[in-house]
Amino acid sequence: MITRGFTGRRTPEDVAARVPPGQALTTDFPVLSAGPTPRIKLEDWSFTLKVGPRPVFKWTWEEFNALPQTSYVRDIHCVTTWSKLDTAWEGVTIDDLLKAAGVEAAKPFVLAHGFDGYSTNLPAADLAGDKAMIALKYDGEPLAPDHGGPARLLVPHLYFWKSAKWVSGLQFTDVDTAGFWELRGYHMVGDPWREQRYHDDP
Amino acid sequence: MNDAPSAWRTATIEKIVPQTSRVSSFFLAPEPPFAFRAGQHVDVRLTAADGYQARRSYSIASAPENNRSVELAIEELEEGEVSAFFHEVAAVGDAVEIRGPIGGHFVWSVEDGGPLLLVGAGSGVAPLMAMARHRAARGSRIPTLLLVAARTWDDVLFREELLELEARGDGFAFVVALSRGAASRAGDHGRRVDAAIAADALSRLPASPLRTFVCGSNAFVETASAGLVAGGLAASVIRTERYGG
Numbered sequence: 001m002i003t004r005g006f007t008g009r010r011t012p013e014d015v016a017a018r019v020p021p022g023q024a025l026t027t028d029f030p031v032l033s034a035g036p037t038p039r040i041k042l043e044d045w046s047f048t049l050k051v052g053p054r055p056v057f058k059w060t061w062e063e064f065n066a067l068p069q070t071s072y073v074r075d076i077h078c079v080t081t082w083s084k085l086d087t088a089w090e091g092v093t094i095d096d097l098l099k100a101a102g103v104e105a106a107k108p109f110v111l112a113h114g115f116d117g118y119s120t121n122l123p124a125a126d127l128a129g130d131k132a133m134i135a136l137k138y139d140g141e142p143l144a145p146d147h148g149g150p151a152r153l154l155v156p157h158l159y160f161w162k163s164a165k166w167v168s169g170l171q172f173t174d175v176d177t178a179g180f181w182e183l184r185g186y187h188m189v190g191d192p193w194r195e196q197r198y199h200d201d202p
Numbered sequence: 203m204n205d206a207p208s209a210w211r212t213a214t215i216e217k218i219v220p221q222t223s224r225v226s227s228f229f230l231a232p233e234p235p236f237a238f239r240a241g242q243h244v245d246v247r248l249t250a251a252d253g254y255q256a257r258r259s260y261s262i263a264s265a266p267e268n269n270r271s272v273e274l275a276i277e278e279l280e281e282g283e284v285s286a287f288f289h290e291v292a293a294v295g296d297a298v299e300i301r302g303p304i305g306g307h308f309v310w311s312v313e314d315g316g317p318l319l320l321v322g323a324g325s326g327v328a329p330l331m332a333m334a335r336h337r338a339a340r341g342s343r344i345p346t347l348l349l350v351a352a353r354t355w356d357d358v359l360f361r362e363e364l365l366e367l368e369a370r371g372d373g374f375a376f377v378v379a380l381s382r383g384a385a386s387r388a389g390d391h392g393r394r395v396d397a398a399i400a401a402d403a404l405s406r407l408p409a410s411p412l413r414t415f416v417c418g419s420n421a422f423v424e425t426a427s428a429g430l431v432a433g434g435l436a437a438s439v440i441r442t443e444r445y446g447g
Contacts, residue, residue, distance in 0.1 A: 001212060001249060001299055002249050002251055003248040003249050003250070003287070003296070003297070003298055003299075004250040004291075004296050004297075005287070005296075006250050006287050007251075007257075008248065008250045008254050008256050008283060009283045011356060012253060022247075022255060022256075022257050030420065030444070031420035031444050032443075032444050033444065034307050034308075034422075034441060035427075035438075035440055035441060036427035036430075036431055036440050037424060037427070037439045038437070039426070042273075075265055081256075081257055081258060081259070082358060107289065110250040117438075141311050146420060146424060180307075181307075183306070184305065185305070185306055185308030198304065
């Protein structure tokens with residue numbers, strides 16, 4: 001349905017192919033979260049890898065920072081319709097994390113957990129193959145608390161609510177278990193190129 | 203799954219009411235109407251003649267008790283694409299597309315109980331207004347305090363209606379924090395929301411709030427929710443919604 005008198009602001013042609021349908025570019029970095037920002041002290045921080053209910057590996061902040069660090073420059077897309085190009089992150093890829101733990105992603109799904117009680121579910125395949133990391137830095141600086149610091153999951157090719165802030169661990173599961181927003185009507189996968197915003201999107 | 207968002211529907215602009223110098227209310231009649239809860243939002247989609255589309259989320263400001271028409275309080279943003287359409291082009295009788303209701307976290311019903319603390323800045327008052335209107339429509343006496351941050355007294359969204367709601371004497375009160383104006387009512391604040399104002403808001407309720415909703419820019423939500431936590435409120439009772447995306 002054409003909206004009378006609406007012309008809109010087009011994405012510049014040179015980057016248009018990088019912006020998924022229904023998204024608009026932003027140059028700032030909006031913050032969206034469901035509750036107050038938790039302040040997590042580095043000495044209290046830890047990261048736990050679970051397979052099913054069983055914890056298989058746990059790192060302290062120091063140990064985690066000693067893992068191989070990788071840089072990503074990626075475009076990110078929030079379900080609230082902003083996209084941001086060329087965001088620069090540093091952290092530990094999920095591939096490296098599993099290698100360090102000596103664990104194979106033998107289960108098909110993952111629940112990411114946050115210190116604030118947040119959770120989000122993803123197909124395990126979306127974390128493997130150098131596509132996702134636990135990010136510790138943004139734009140060369142330690143990740144700010146309101147952007148999920150000390151550490152957040154970064155899965156740039158899915159809508160950004162999948163990139164859990166204040167991440168405390170990953171749990172591999174046999175069953176695709178809905179996380180916080182997925183229980184509240186959002187999509188189980190969240191591919192921005194397929195506009196998988198809400199659970200009844202194909 | 204609850205709160206299933208449904209397909210896009212046509213919604214006709216029935217009425218446009220300027221609220222402040224930057225915010226107008228747009229009353230949209232969706233076809234068919236849909237049920238929603240106070241605090242939920244809708245996605246609005248605009249389509250240009252060549253097929254280009256833009257979509258944005260807007261909180262519903264009206265009470266769920268009247269779902270024939272959905273009120274969106276839209277602020278004109280300097281770089282706005284969709285807000286510019288609403289403020290500069292849209293007229294009564296125009297149709298847009300909306301989808302909803304969306305959101306199952308930033309919601310409140312009288313059945314959820316109280317006391318209830320609502321904290322909003324600018325157009326962030328919109329979803330809180332839906333809660334206050336829902337409470338009034340249901341004849342609830344749940345103790346409720348709304349803390350509104352605005353530049354000046356004239357920028358307080360829904361100011362006259364808030365004064366009327368308070369005058370009912372049914373347990374609803376609001377307090378204003380003005381960043382660029384002097385407080386005109388006793389008990390209001392002539393400065394930005396800080397930890398002391400957040401603590402003062404807590405002290406005006408007869409008991410610690412069972413639910414707290416904070417809505418506004420990220421900077422505002424950070425300050426207000428940190429102030430509430432510093433004032434002794436458990437982070438787990440605070441639900442936030444941050445604009446700017």
